[in-house]
Amino acid sequence: MFHRRAAMTANPLQLTGHIAGAFVAPNGEEIPVIDPSTGRMVAVLHETSRDEVHRAVVAARSAFERGPWGRATVAERQRALMGIHDAILDHAEELAELETLNTGIPLAQTANIHVARAAQNFRFFSEFINQQEGDVYTQENGYMSLVTYDPIGVCALIGPWNMPLGLTAMKIAGALAFGNTCVVKPSEMTPLTLCRLFQILDERNILPEGVLNLVNGRGAVTGDALSSHPDIDMVSFTGGTETGARILSALARGIKGGAMELGGKSASIVYDDCDLERAVDGAMLGSFMNNGQMCLAGSRLFVHRGIADAFIEKFTERTRSLIVGDPFERTTEVGPMINTGQLERMEHYVASGLKESATLLAGGRRHGGFDAGYYFEPTVMTAPGNDLAICQEEIFAPFATFQIFDEEDEAISLANDSRFGLVGYVWTNNLERAMRNSARLQTGTVLVNTPIMRDLRTGFGGVRQSGLGREGAKGSRAMFTEMKSTVIALKPPALPKMGMTGAGENA
Ligand code: NAD
Numbered sequence: 001m002f003h004r005r006a007a008m009t010a011n012p013l014q015l016t017g018h019i020a021g022a023f024v025a026p027n028g029e030e031i032p033v034i035d036p037s038t039g040r041m042v043a044v045l046h047e048t049s050r051d052e053v054h055r056a057v058v059a060a061r062s063a064f065e066r067g068p069w070g071r072a073t074v075a076e077r078q079r080a081l082m083g084i085h086d087a088i089l090d091h092a093e094e095l096a097e098l099e100t101l102n103t104g105i106p107l108a109q110t111a112n113i114h115v116a117r118a119a120q121n122f123r124f125f126s127e128f129i130n131q132q133e134g135d136v137y138t139q140e141n142g143y144m145s146l147v148t149y150d151p152i153g154v155c156a157l158i159g160p161w162n163m164p165l166g167l168t169a170m171k172i173a174g175a176l177a178f179g180n181t182c183v184v185k186p187s188e189m190t191p192l193t194l195c196r197l198f199q200i201l202d203e204r205n206i207l208p209e210g211v212l213n214l215v216n217g218r219g220a221v222t223g224d225a226l227s228s229h230p231d232i233d234m235v236s237f238t239g240g241t242e243t244g245a246r247i248l249s250a251l252a253r254g255i256k257g258g259a260m261e262l263g264g265k266s267a268s269i270v271y272d273d274c275d276l277e278r279a280v281d282g283a284m285l286g287s288f289m290n291n292g293q294m295c296l297a298g299s300r301l302f303v304h305r306g307i308a309d310a311f312i313e314k315f316t317e318r319t320r321s322l323i324v325g326d327p328f329e330r331t332t333e334v335g336p337m338i339n340t341g342q343l344e345r346m347e348h349y350v351a352s353g354l355k356e357s358a359t360l361l362a363g364g365r366r367h368g369g370f371d372a373g374y375y376f377e378p379t380v381m382t383a384p385g386n387d388l389a390i391c392q393e394e395i396f397a398p399f400a401t402f403q404i405f406d407e408e409d410e411a412i413s414l415a416n417d418s419r420f421g422l423v424g425y426v427w428t429n430n431l432e433r434a435m436r437n438s439a440r441l442q443t444g445t446v447l448v449n450t451p452i453m454r455d456l457r458t459g460f461g462g463v464r465q466s467g468l469g470r471e472g473a474k475g476s477r478a479m480f481t482e483m484k485s486t487v488i489a490l491k492p493p494a495l496p497k498m499g500m501t502g503a504g505e506n507a
Pocket of ligand 1: 186219394
């Protein structure tokens, strides 16, 4: 059994921000941090006030302008990034347990995916900055032009609750790699792993004071104070579309940019020429991994009529057989939802689907097998049309919908009929069709014959209301740097001498 959970429930941790190299005293507004599998409090989060957020931004600015980090060489930055990578891996088991405790995501997933990926981000960017090419142009008339990338400055990094460590680590690694300083704000619901990471980094003394700061608290208080602070240079945000829009309008007032990883309602198109077994496996992972609480869930399923009965039957049967339970049990496939709000949300969408003539095939209600915790039965509905709320709105839960199509054109236009555009999944053994679909799907990423597959060398992000900008490799460089052009006169022709001729004539 998991001892950390018992210990923390008996004696909740006191969590605070970490500013200018030290943890802040625990004196802010208290926010309970809950274990969603029991509903019990495991920590108390002391909200970082607006004044403290200001202090964090000042510390980051000072570290950027005057500290050693601003002058750090690539090799020094690489050492720091690998130091963080090693620190995460040395504490991998503990971080995975804390992530599971706070999010309810099965331990097998937090250990094998979230924490591993958090560390991998730092390794990736440490290697990436060593391979940076710049553009050099020589001009025949003796000038040379260089394009280089300067750090952007103080970055505000704001993360969501559904993959707190992995997604925010991506931002931290990218921002530090390119020489920036940061103020990080995790979700007030899931701050455990990032707070612990700051403690671990403190013990190892990896970064100079003020380079990496942590603020904690609600979006409307701490988040707003950070994203609207006049002295930040950009915001890298992952979260809901409406919050992203609010942050963008604050940034617009200062003519600043933001990179936005927002909501999704991704389509999976399953053609009759696919490997059916693999497509069912992939669609299950795409709908129910991470407890279904994934921005890139491919849970809006379109199946060709020729295989619809077989596919939907297999998928539904397997959904009913999913092992829902304590996320610390190794056999658990789906854990609890993050909070009661998510349970109400699922109930709302089941009722809305039924009202709009959808058919419930599996789940549809709170799970009866638990005394406590926020458990819901993984849910499947077939929808008679694409305009239903369950097909258009992001449910962010283990909730899949089916629609049936006959023609490829119909599938593409159904998939594109969405305000979101994060990922398009295509299941087919016809390569030509796969490439045709990839060209026509209006999404930031297309995945063919695979569920979630992240290659950090490529950019990840959304079109339409799923976001702005891309994370990964050059996408992160675009986000965290300013492109600079330098033109140098090497052996140029003589310059025209302004003022020489006229001066003589006027005299
Ligand atoms: P959210 O928008 O409610 O909150 C995200 C973060 O923003 C939290 O830290 C929150 O405290 C903060 N915040 C809220 N209001 C703010 C404000 N006014 N100013 C500054 N910060 C503010 O999102 P959530 O519920 O935590 O996350 C779920 C959403 O995130 C879903 O829509 C999901 O699709 C999206 N998401 C997207 C990606 C992606 O890569 N595109 C990845 C994961 C999650």
